[in-house]
Amino acid sequence: xxxxxxxxxxxxxxxxxxxxxxxxxxxxxxxxxxxxxxxxxxxxxxxxxxxxxxxxxxxxxxxxxxxxxxxxxxxxxxxxxxxxxxxxxxxxxxxxxxxxxxxxxxxxxxxxxxxxxxxxxxxxxxxxxxxxxxx
Amino acid sequence: xxxxxxxxxxxxxxxxxxxxxxxxxxxxxxxxxxxxxxxxxxxxxxxxxxxxxxxxxxxxxxxxxxxxxxxxxxxxxxxxxxxxxxxxxxxxxxxxxxxxxxxxxxxxxxxxxxxxxxxxxxxxxxxxxxxxxxx
Numbered sequence: 001x002x003x004x005x006x007x008x009x010x011x012x013x014x015x016x017x018x019x020x021x022x023x024x025x026x027x028x029x030x031x032x033x034x035x036x037x038x039x040x041x042x043x044x045x046x047x048x049x050x051x052x053x054x055x056x057x058x059x060x061x062x063x064x065x066x067x068x069x070x071x072x073x074x075x076x077x078x079x080x081x082x083x084x085x086x087x088x089x090x091x092x093x094x095x096x097x098x099x100x101x102x103x104x105x106x107x108x109x110x111x112x113x114x115x116x117x118x119x120x121x122x123x124x125x126x127x128x129x130x131x132x133x134x135x
Numbered sequence: 136x137x138x139x140x141x142x143x144x145x146x147x148x149x150x151x152x153x154x155x156x157x158x159x160x161x162x163x164x165x166x167x168x169x170x171x172x173x174x175x176x177x178x179x180x181x182x183x184x185x186x187x188x189x190x191x192x193x194x195x196x197x198x199x200x201x202x203x204x205x206x207x208x209x210x211x212x213x214x215x216x217x218x219x220x221x222x223x224x225x226x227x228x229x230x231x232x233x234x235x236x237x238x239x240x241x242x243x244x245x246x247x248x249x250x251x252x253x254x255x256x257x258x259x260x261x262x263x264x265x266x267x268x269x270x
Contacts (some may be wrong), residue, residue, distance in 0.1 A: 004208045007188075022241075024212045026184045027234060029164070049162045053142075055208075056250070061163075074140040075230075077159045095210075097186075097232055099162060109240070 006125075007033050008055045011093035013125045016111045020096060020104065032096040032119060036088040039111075043106035044083045048099045051077050057092035061085070071088050142168050143190045143262075146228035148260045153247045155231060155239065155254050167231040167254060176248075178241035183234045187233050188217045192227030196220070209221040 010023050011033035018040055024031040036059065051074040052061065061068050061076060062085040068076050078084050105113045145158050153175055159166040168193035171194065187196065188210040196203050196211060197220040203211050213219050240248045 005203075005205065005211065007210050008208050021268070024210065026165075026186050026232060027211050027215075029162075029232075031186065031212070049160070051159070051161050051166065068140075070140065073143050075142050075159065076140065077161050077166070080162075097161060097164075 007031070007095045008093060010123075010125045011035055011055055011095070013123065013127050016090075019114050021123055022024060022120050026097065027103075029097055029099050030119070032098070034094050034096065035091065036086060037091040039085060039087045041105050041108050041110045042083055042085045043108040044081055044125075045078075045098075045106050047080055048102045049077050049080050050102065051075065051097040052086070053095045055093040055095055057088065057090055059092045059094060060087045060089070062087060142166070142230045143228060145258075145260045146170055146190055146230070148258065152226075154249050156258055157255050161219060161232065163236075164232055164234050165254070167233070169229050169231065170226065171221060171229060174220060174222045174227040175221045176240045176243050177234055178243040178246045179216055180213075180233075180237050180241050182215055183237045184212050184215050185237065186210065186232040187221070188230045188232075190228040190230055192223065192225055194227045195222045195224070197222060 007023060014021060014033065014035040017035055017037050020032040020034040022030045022032050052059065052070065054070045054072055056072055058072065059070045061070065061078065064083050070076055142158060149156060149168065149170040152170055152172050155167040155169040165242050187194065187205065189205045189207050191207055193207065194205045196213065199218055205211055213256045
C-alpha cells in the first residue's frame with residue numbers, strides 16, 4: 001500500500017474499465033484510480049461523500065438535477081445521498097478518494113460492480129519514469 | 136464550499152505561502168490547496184494521515200529516516216505519527232487531503248502556522264477558464 005507515487009501512471013496501467021484499484025490508504029479512506037469509458041450505473045452512497053479527480057481526459061457526472069463536466073485536473077465531491085452516474089464519452093483516467101465502507105455502485109449491483117476485495121488487488125504499474133529515475 | 140473545480144487554479148490564485156485553504160469537504164476531511172516555497176517546520180500529526188499531491192513544481196518531504204521527492208502529479212501519504220518537514224526549493228503548488236482535526240504544524244507553532252479558521256477563509260480563484268467557459 002502507498003507504493004504508488006503517480007496516480008496517473010497507476011491509472012494508465014489498468015487494463016480493465018470501471019474497475020477501481022486502491023493505491024493508498026488515508027485513515028478510514030482509500031485513494032483509488034480507475035480507467036473509465038462509457039457509463040457505470042445510476043447509484044448513490046447513503047453515508048459517504050465521494051471525491052472524483054480527473055487525471056486525463058474528461059468526465060461527465062450526471063445528476064437527477066443536471067450534470068457536471070470535469071476536464072483534466074478538475075475535482076468534484078459528490079455529497080452523500082446524491083444519485084449520480086459517471087459517463088466518459090472517451091477513455092478517461094480518474095483518482096477517487098472515498099471512505100473504506102463505500103460500495104462501488106451503492107446498493108445497485110451490475111456486471112461492472114467490483115467488491116472492495118477486487119479493488120484491493122495488487123497490479124503492475126508500468127511507470128516509464130520510475131521513482132528512482134525521477135530523483 | 137466545493138465550488139472549486141480546478142485545484143491547480145485555486146492553488147495558483149493564492150497570494151500567501153504556506154497558508155493552506157480549504158476548497159472542498161469530504162465527510163470528516165478537508166481538501167486543501169497551498170502554495171509552498173522554502174520550508175515549513177518539523178512536525179507530526181499524532182492521529183491523522185496526511186495526503187500530499189503535487190499539482191505544479193516539485194516537493195521534497197523530509198523524514199527522520201530519509202526523504203521522498205514528489206514531482207508534478209505525484210502523491211504521497213504521510214502516516215500518522217511520522218515526523219516530517221516539507222521543503223520546496225522552488226515554488227510549488229499542492230493539494231492536501233486531511234481530516235478536519237488535523238493541525239497545520241501538529242503540536243508545533245511557528246509564525247507560519249495557520250489555524251483552521253484561517254484555512255477556511257474564502258478566496259478569489261482567478262480561473263481564466265471558468266467552469267462555464269469550459270463546458
